[in-house]
Amino acid sequence: MAGLEDLYREIILDHYRSPRNRGELAVPPAHRVEGFNPLCGDEVVVYLEVNDGVLTDLRIAGQGCSISQSSASMMSAAVKGRPVEQARKLIRSFKAMMSIHEHSLGGEDSTEDPEDQSEADTLKPEDLGELAALQGVVKFPVRIKCATLSWNALAQGLDEIAAGVLPLDRT
Amino acid sequence: MTTTVEAGPLDVTALRREFPILQQRSHGRRLVYLDSASSSQRPRAVLDAMDHYYETTHANVHRGVYAIAEEATRQFEMARRAVGRFIKAPRPEVEVIFTKNATEALNLVAHSYGRHLLPDRKAILLTELEHHANIVPWLMLAAERGVELRYLPVGDDYRLDLRDLDRLMDGVGLVGVSTMSNVLGTITDLSPIVQAAHAAGAVVVADASQLVPHRSVDVRALGVDFLAFTGHKMLGPTGIGVLWGREELLDAMPPFLGGGEMIRDVRLDGFTPNDLPWKFEAGTPPIAEAVGLHAAIGFLESLGMNRVAAHETDLTSRAIEILMERHGDDLKIFGPTTDLPARGGVLSLAFRDLHAHDLAQVLDAEGICIRAGHHCAKPLMRRLGVTATARASFYVYNGEDDIQALSDALDVAAAFFG
Known part of the structure; x- marks a missing residue:
């Protein structure tokens, strides 16, 4: 049985207590995306600025549990200053790491995840640096949504920027 | 017994x-x-009653003429009477409707009463402490019919603030109110709300999911017009809920879901609904669950x-x-x-x-x-x-x-x- 220490690794608690890149950016020029976890009511707000294909700045606002807050903080540290394509690769890799639990549910796709096709373009957990500390979350399936909340918001934001959606277009 | x-x-x-x-x-x-408050556990007596039903007499209800079908029907209808007695319903045999859960019971009222009998230009009054089950069906109705929704506020003492009750009740046709908050534990003082509602000609729909499992409830004393609750919060099984309603209101309401059981006659060009309570029980009902709920009520009654x-x-x-x-x-x-x-x-x-x-x-x-x-x-x-x-x-x-x-x-x- 998974113990609490599998979930709350020291690096996670550190990011929870001292979150990185916390704050807001002026919109525009920054892009603002909200993510909601319907399970617990947590919300994360991701501000991102992309210039010439590079994620030049990123800030995290909102509130949530230690897992959602530390995941957002670790994400911000991992993608800030990186080219958008690298950020997307990190998002894919992180979500692949978080989808392992599908196997335990015994669904039809449990042995053959369609996302495996892109496996060649994802990083293994051991290559994710301190993000790998969040791997223990998959042993607590209810908390996976906490961990992926900010990543989904970031993905949505990058998609919207690529599609030319202005923040004011959304209601 | x-x-x-x-x-x-x-x-x-x-x-x-x-x-x-x-x-x-x-x-x-x-x-x-x-x-x-989310879901209770079940005593052995409830589990045994459901097993015994499946092992000895399961058949569909209100259909077969054979012995075990008659017995299944008898047990199902006995459960209805036990539920009615538990909440002091004047006429359990027609006023107690089995649903999937309290949410479905509230949706039944929103669809049937709300879409057909709630007068035009009448507002709906809810409270700030409602569970989503007693908000979302009314939001859906409001979006469809253009009904105005109002809310009784929660005071700093965590109880409903009734100071503006008369003003808020003006022009209201239906009141939806929780009898006990699933977050705060507050038990609603219903009588001023019911009095004001009835004086305004409004019906009162009570979400009693948190109250019926824990308190002696008398629908006549509460004075409400509809009462919804669920089996799994009161030591009973999941998959069964209850709507109690005043007979004259239920009688006037059109059916909610359509299908078998809820009809008296079906032609290619129309149908005639069944009598109460079956008018509101389309399809095969939760029979074993009703038997289990009956056992749960027996367990609670034996405790007092x-x-x-x-x-x-x-x-x-x-x-x-x-x-x-x-x-x-x-x-x-x-x-x-x-x-x-x-x-x-x-x-x-x-x-x-x-x-x-x-x-x-x-x-x-x-x-x-x-x-x-x-x-x-x-x-x-x-x-x-x-x-x-x-x-x-x-x-x-x-x-x-x-x-x-x-x-x-x-x-x-x-x-x-x-």
Whole structure:
């Protein structure tokens, strides 16, 4: 049985207590995306600025549990200053790491995840640096949504920027 | 069937032995179940009644002419009468409708009464402390019919603020109100609301999901027009809920879901609905669940609802004492802490600056089950200024040892997150 220490690794608690890149950016020029976890009511707000294909700045606002807050903080540290394509690769890799639990549910796709096709373009957990500390979350399936909340918001934001959606277009 | 009601306080130790699930251990510890407001556990008597039904007499109801079908029908209709007696319904045989859960019961009223009998240009009055089940069906109706929705506010004392009741009631055709908050534990003082509603010509729809399992309920004394509750919060099975309604209203209402059972005649160009209550029970109903609910009611009646209520008031009082004495500076209780008989055994908590999910996770490792989140009451959470709370809720199988375990585990959580 998974113990609490599998979930709350020291690096996670550190990011929870001292979150990185916390704050807001002026919109525009920054892009603002909200993510909601319907399970617990947590919300994360991701501000991102992309210039010439590079994620030049990123800030995290909102509130949530230690897992959602530390995941957002670790994400911000991992993608800030990186080219958008690298950020997307990190998002894919992180979500692949978080989808392992599908196997335990015994669904039809449990042995053959369609996302495996892109496996060649994802990083293994051991290559994710301190993000790998969040791997223990998959042993607590209810908390996976906490961990992926900010990543989904970031993905949505990058998609919207690529599609030319202005923040004011959304209601 | 005669029921012997014992006197004096509940014997929690003996009661726990009746609940198989409470015999197991969680993370190597005694399972401390403090989430009955979400769903209660079932005694052996309920499980046995459902097994016995399936093993001896299951068949579809109101159809077969053979012996086991007659018996299944008899048991199903006996359950309806037991439910009706439990809430003092004047005519259980026509006024008690079985649904999937309380949510479906409320949706039934919103669809059937709300779309067809709620007069044009009449508003709907809800309260800020409703569960989503008593908000969303009305939001859907409002979007469809352009009905105005109003809300009775929650005061700083965690009770409904009725100071503006008369003004808010003006022009209202339907009132939806929770009889007990699943977040705050507040028991609603219904009588001024019912009086004002009826004076305005409005009907009152009560969500009694949290009250019926824990208090003696008399629909005539409450004065409401509809009452919804669910089986799985009152020691019964999942998959069965109840709508009680005044016969004359139910009679005037068109059917909700269409299908078998709810018709008297079907032609290629139309249908004639069945009589009450079957008019509202389309398709094969939850038969074994009705049998299980009947057994759950028998179990509660043998304990005596007044003893159940006294036990929970006592436990809530001890919980507030123990928790505040030991963790007072670190703990905030969202809900009334005085006049305890006017609140149920539901304690919503904030502990230090810990997120409710993190707290619940540490408590789980200690074998303690509590609910963490918005409790399907997001408008109320906004009113309270939080996104989530940790909630402990009590039932007949909880004792002071559970409160001690909770209190000890708060220390563990405090140490863990530092």
